[in-house]
Amino acid sequence: MKRIGVLALQGAVREHLQTIEACGAKAVPVKKPAELLDLDALVLPGGESTTMRRLIDRYRFMDPLRDFAETGKPMFGTCAGLILLAGEVAGYEEPHLGVMDVKVERNSFGRQIDSFEADLEIKGLDAPFNAVFIRAPHIISAGPDTEVLCEYDGKIVMARNAQFLGCSFHPELTLDHRITDYFINMISVEHQSITI
Amino acid sequence: MNQQGTNRVKRGMAEMQKGGVIMDVVNAEQARIAEAAGATAVMALERVPSDIRRDGGVARMADPRITEEVMKAVSIPVMAKARIGHIVEARVLEAMGVDYIDESEVLTPADEEFHLLKERYTVPFVCGCRNLGEAARRIGEGASMLRTKGEPGTGNIVEAVRHLRQVNSEVLKVVHMSEDELMTEARNLGASYEFLREVKSLGRLPVVNFAAGGVATPADAALMMELGADGVFVGSGIFKSESPEKFARAIVEATTHYQDYQLIAELSKNLGIAMQGIEISTIAAGERMQERGW
Numbered sequence: 001m002k003r004i005g006v007l008a009l010q011g012a013v014r015e016h017l018q019t020i021e022a023c024g025a026k027a028v029p030v031k032k033p034a035e036l037l038d039l040d041a042l043v044l045p046g047g048e049s050t051t052m053r054r055l056i057d058r059y060r061f062m063d064p065l066r067d068f069a070e071t072g073k074p075m076f077g078t079c080a081g082l083i084l085l086a087g088e089v090a091g092y093e094e095p096h097l098g099v100m101d102v103k104v105e106r107n108s109f110g111r112q113i114d115s116f117e118a119d120l121e122i123k124g125l126d127a128p129f130n131a132v133f134i135r136a137p138h139i140i141s142a143g144p145d146t147e148v149l150c151e152y153d154g155k156i157v158m159a160r161n162a163q164f165l166g167c168s169f170h171p172e173l174t175l176d177h178r179i180t181d182y183f184i185n186m187i188s189v190e191h192q193s194i195t196i
Numbered sequence: 197m198n199q200q201g202t203n204r205v206k207r208g209m210a211e212m213q214k215g216g217v218i219m220d221v222v223n224a225e226q227a228r229i230a231e232a233a234g235a236t237a238v239m240a241l242e243r244v245p246s247d248i249r250r251d252g253g254v255a256r257m258a259d260p261r262i263t264e265e266v267m268k269a270v271s272i273p274v275m276a277k278a279r280i281g282h283i284v285e286a287r288v289l290e291a292m293g294v295d296y297i298d299e300s301e302v303l304t305p306a307d308e309e310f311h312l313l314k315e316r317y318t319v320p321f322v323c324g325c326r327n328l329g330e331a332a333r334r335i336g337e338g339a340s341m342l343r344t345k346g347e348p349g350t351g352n353i354v355e356a357v358r359h360l361r362q363v364n365s366e367v368l369k370v371v372h373m374s375e376d377e378l379m380t381e382a383r384n385l386g387a388s389y390e391f392l393r394e395v396k397s398l399g400r401l402p403v404v405n406f407a408a409g410g411v412a413t414p415a416d417a418a419l420m421m422e423l424g425a426d427g428v429f430v431g432s433g434i435f436k437s438e439s440p441e442k443f444a445r446a447i448v449e450a451t452t453h454y455q456d457y458q459l460i461a462e463l464s465k466n467l468g469i470a471m472q473g474i475e476i477s478t479i480a481a482g483e484r485m486q487e488r489g490w
Contacts, residue, residue: 009452010215010236031453046212047236048272054234055452079212106271112295113318115205118198134209135273135295153198173208 002187005030005039007065009055011047011080015172019180033064040187041074044081046134046170049106052080053096062097069099074163074186082166083137090140100164101143108138108155120169122150122158125178131157131169138168201318203340209273209296209320210341210404213237213427217417217448218406220244220431223262224269230434233444237273237296239429240266245302245349246432246471249483255303257285260292267294275322280489281307290319296341298322301488302348302431311489314338324408326359326486328366328395332387333490335403342401344425345486346409349432351473353419355486356410360423363405370395409486412437412470414450414463421454438468 001024006016008029020027020043030036042065044052056062069075077085077100084096088103109115112135119128131152139156142148150158150167158167163186171179199205216236221227222244230238242258243251257278267274273295278285280299285306289297299312301324314321315338323334324345331342344363346356366385370392373381378396382389394402407420408429417428428451430444437443446463453459481487 008215012211012214014214015211047214048212048216050231050272051216051234051236051448054232054448058449111293112209112273112320113290113293114200115209116198116200117202117205132204132208134205134212170208170212173204173211 001026002040002184003028003038004184005036005042007042007044007052007081009047009059009061010051011045012078012170012172013045015170016043016045016078016180019172019177020184023177023180023184025184033059033061036064036068039068039073041076041183042068043183044075044077044084045172046079046081049080049083049096052084056084056096065097066099069097069164072163074165074183075099076165076183078167078170078172079134079136082139082168085164085166086139087143100166101146101161102139102156102159102166103141104137105140106137107135109133109136111135118152120150120152120157122179123147124149124182129171129176129178130174131167131171132173133157133169136168139166206320206340207403210322213273213341213406214404215452216427217444217451218275218427218429219434219444220429221266221435224265226435226440227266227269227274229441230444231270231272233441234448235272235444236427237275238266238270239275239277239298239431240294241277244432244435245485246351246436247349248302249349249474249485257282257289257303260288263289263292263294267292277303278312279303280305281310281312283312286312286317290317294319296320296322299339300324301345301485305488311337314340322406324486324489325363327362327385328370329385329387330489331363331401331405332385332391335401336388336391339403341404341406343406343408343429346407346411347476347479348409348485349474350410350476350479351412351433351436351471352476353410353412353416354476356407356420357423359409359486360407360420360425363401364424367395367401371399411447412473413467414443414446414460417447418450418454418460421451427451432471436471438470442467443470
């Protein structure tokens with residue numbers, strides 16, 4: 001069975017764990033770096049990116065997370081998780097993990113009163129996806145090897161760059177599991193741990 | 197079509213706060229300290245609860261200048277308090293663009309009979325509760341997040357524990373109750389039948405529930421998480437302590453790692469003096485903030 005971790009420092013951890021289990025994979029909350037070792041893929045959930053970053057530094061998660069990215073195993077960032085993955089964050093000198101070839105802007109749809117839900121056309125999905133945007137970031141620009149999977153209102157809100165998948169919205173807040181399914185299918189046979 | 201202010205958007209914002217600490221701040225400098233320490237949001241107000249308690253008089257919505265100053269200072273969400281039932285304070289805060297409104301018993305109620313009809317607002321609300329009946333009525337009015345009340349400004353965790361245990365034991369009771377007993381339970385609690393059915397089918401409250409009102413140490417915050425809170429509000433506990441930065445960081449870490457007791461021991465070393473606490477029995481009945489709201 002595929003084992004998928006969810007970084008469990010803060011945020012919508014429970015929803016991601018439930019969605020992963022609903023997709024037929026084993027969901028593993030990750031609170032300590034050692035818990036990254038036997039995973040096939042990792043989700044960085046929505047929450048507050050500044051809080052998660054402080055806890056990442058405090059518990060020396062940064063190098064283990066970058067090592068995880070180096071292995072080529074898939075990583076999926078939703079909202080704050082996308083900010084953590086991005087190679088560049090507008091207005092900040094340094095990125096967080098800096099592994100995904102995109103530049104993001106925080107809170108780029110406004111404050112909470114501007115938060116919204118909308119039906120999105122996403123590449124590879126047969127029907128629209130109802131997406132919840134909460135103080136959401138967006139991708140300002142994407143590198144040449146990044147595939148844009150969805151734009152909304154002229155802004156890139158979902159993209160894939162090699163093993164990294166990122167979106168501005170929160171697929172974990174809805175019962176539509178197609179995006180998590182897509183992510184789980186990114187796990188290649190060579191990276192899958194052998195469990196019987 | 198883009199839809200704003202839906203239940204999913206309003207409740208979803210609280211879901212993103214889970215496992216986090218929301219800190220009371222009275223100016224931009226405190227807000228920056230809170231953000232740097234890892235707070236998931238700040239609550240902008242004019243006086244922290246312990247000062248409101250000490251000063252007496254009528255406590256109102258903060259001067260909008262303070263709220264604006266805090267909103268400019270940080271990139272994390274900013275919450276602000278309106279008086280119970282004060283439609284205009286709530287609308288003013290919404291117009292200013294605060295991210296969440298706390299219809300709060302910490303302020304002097306503006307209406308002793310009716311709470312705000314929160315479903316009419318685009319901005320989401322958090323409200324206090326002491327039991328499942330209060331939780332049900334606030335959610336019924338449109339609250340998107342709850343916090344157990346505790347006794348604000350005391351630095352004494354006892355009431356926060358009482359209220360969180362009460363809410364959670366009543367939720368468990370409903371979850372394990374036979375379907376045909378729900379209507380009577382609804383009558384007894386002053387909750388709607390539909391609400392109790394929802395709680396039973398979900399196995400929990402339909403919104404995030406934080407703990408508030410008395411958290412003063414990292415161990416207090418971890419205790420509330422242990423008892424099933426989704427996160428904690430810390431009012432006076434941080435900026436009324438001897439070293440706010442240290443307390444703020446330690447409380448954030450203890451909330452994340454609430455079952456790592458060796459870590460909490462480390463975090464709790466050399467923090468300096470916590471806020472001065474108050475024994476609940478020394479507070480006159482009329483001065484207990486938890487009795488406000490119904």
